[in-house]
Amino acid sequence: xxPHEKSLVxxxxxxxxxxxxxxxxxxxxxxxxxxxxxxxxxxxxxxGNTNGPLATKWNVHGWPTIYILDAKGVIRYRDLRDxxxxxxxxxxxxxxxx
Amino acid sequence: MNICCTWLTTAVLAAGAVVSQVKPDYAAEAxxxxxxxxxxxxxxxxxYYNAKSDEERAKIELDFNKHPGKQFLKKFQxxxxxxxxTQGGAVSELWVLRLANVANNPAAGKAALKHLQKxxxxxxxxxxxxxxxxxxxxxxxxxxxxRDVVAKTNDKKTKLSAKFTLAARLYGWGSSxxxxxxxxxxxxxxxxxxxxxxxxxxxxxxxxxxxxxLQVGMTAPDFEAVDQDGVKFKLSDYRGQVVVLDFWGFW
Numbered sequence: 577x578x579p580h581e582k583s584l585v586x587x588x589x590x591x592x593x594x595x596x597x598x599x600x601x602x603x604x605x606x607x608x609x610x611x612x613x614x615x616x617x618x619x620x621x622x623x624g625n626t627n628g629p630l631a632t633k634w635n636v637h638g639w640p641t642i643y644i645l646d647a648k649g650v651i652r653y654r655d656l657r658d659x660x661x662x663x664x665x666x667x668x669x670x671x672x673x674x
Numbered sequence: 675m676n677i678c679c680t681w682l683t684t685a686v687l688a689a690g691a692v693v694s695q696v697k698p699d700y701a702a703e704a705x706x707x708x709x710x711x712x713x714x715x716x717x718x719x720x721x722y723y724n725a726k727s728d729e730e731r732a733k734i735e736l737d738f739n740k741h742p743g744k745q746f747l748k749k750f751q752x753x754x755x756x757x758x759x760t761q762g763g764a765v766s767e768l769w770v771l772r773l774a775n776v777a778n779n780p781a782a783g784k785a786a787l788k789h790l791q792k793x794x795x796x797x798x799x800x801x802x803x804x805x806x807x808x809x810x811x812x813x814x815x816x817x818x819x820x821r822d823v824v825a826k827t828n829d830k831k832t833k834l835s836a837k838f839t840l841a842a843r844l845y846g847w848g849s850s851x852x853x854x855x856x857x858x859x860x861x862x863x864x865x866x867x868x869x870x871x872x873x874x875x876x877x878x879x880x881x882x883x884x885x886x887x888l889q890v891g892m893t894a895p896d897f898e899a900v901d902q903d904g905v906k907f908k909l910s911d912y913r914g915q916v917v918v919l920d921f922w923g924f925w
Binding site: 577581591592593594595596597598599600601604607608610611614619620621622623626630631632633634635636638639640641642643644645646647648649650651652653654655661665668669672674 | 847848849880881883884888889890891892893894897899900901902904907909910912913914915916917918919920921922923924925
């Protein structure tokens with residue numbers, strides 16, 4: 577999952593694309609240690625733990641849970657990983673001529 | 675003197691045997707089996723928990739063929755049969771259900787659920803059984819079971835918990851059919867009204883939020899968060915871009 581996300585972020589760095597993690601590992605210092613170790617550069621929402629405010633509001637019971645949104649902010653796919661995620665993102669980029 | 679004592683001991687033993695035939699304490703037998711299993715399980719995982727570092731832990735490979743679940747599943751099955759219709763029998767069936775997965779024996783779990791439905795639906799054990807099937811067992815077995823509990827139980831708490839669990843199983847992970855989602859929504863609504871302050875009601879509210887705001891085709895609700903550098907941002911800052919939201923943890 578993480579290696580594929582890294583390559584996706586690198587490949588699409590000049591496109592209108594953002595990967596946002598919503599992380600349940602701990603506070604900022606805990607998270608930053610993991611990000612450094614794993615070489616993760618993309619933006620993270622610090623949600624604290626598995627009962628964090630975002631995970632609770634969005635009713636997340638399994639990790640990872642993935643939502644893929646188009647440029648208008650509409651949820652278009654759920655829980656696609658790796659190659660399937662990449663394909664979905666490319667389809668949505670094509671819709672906005674990217 | 676010796677003869678006398680031997681006779682006396684035999685008499686006492688015989689009396690004990692008669693008593694235990696009349697009223698065997700299956701609840702105690704089941705409780706003993708549960709604590710034996712818990713000790714065996716603890717011993718099985720001990721190398722993992724006793725590892726001194728993450729590195730050492732990463733090297734440990736547990737041999738799940740040696741997991742005590744398989745052996746104890748048989749013991750609980752035997753006791754369940756012997757103690758059918760008693761509290762000890764009910765507890766044993768619950769443990770067969772619990773161990774079916776780790777013992778790689780879904781048929782045993784299915785049979786235990788049938789027995790619990792048929793013989794113990796009004797028993798207090800149902801509260802634990804309902805919790806057990808939140809994430810385990812197949813929909814084909816668990817959904818009809820939960821429908822039956824909702825219909826038949828006289829215990830209010832168990833009914834609420836069964837209704838919530840039924841709704842959660844019907845909803846699944848978001849990819850269920852339209853009909854199943856509609857029924858789930860109705861049930862979640864009932865749960866929030868049946869006992870608004872309960873934990874089940876709070877969880878049902880979250881499911882209702884997901885059903886009404888987080889389905890494919892809906893505009894994702896905005897949120898504000900703080901990032902790893904302490905900077906506030908909003909999801910709506912990303913309008914105009916394709917966005918992947920990944921709820922994750924490194925564990």
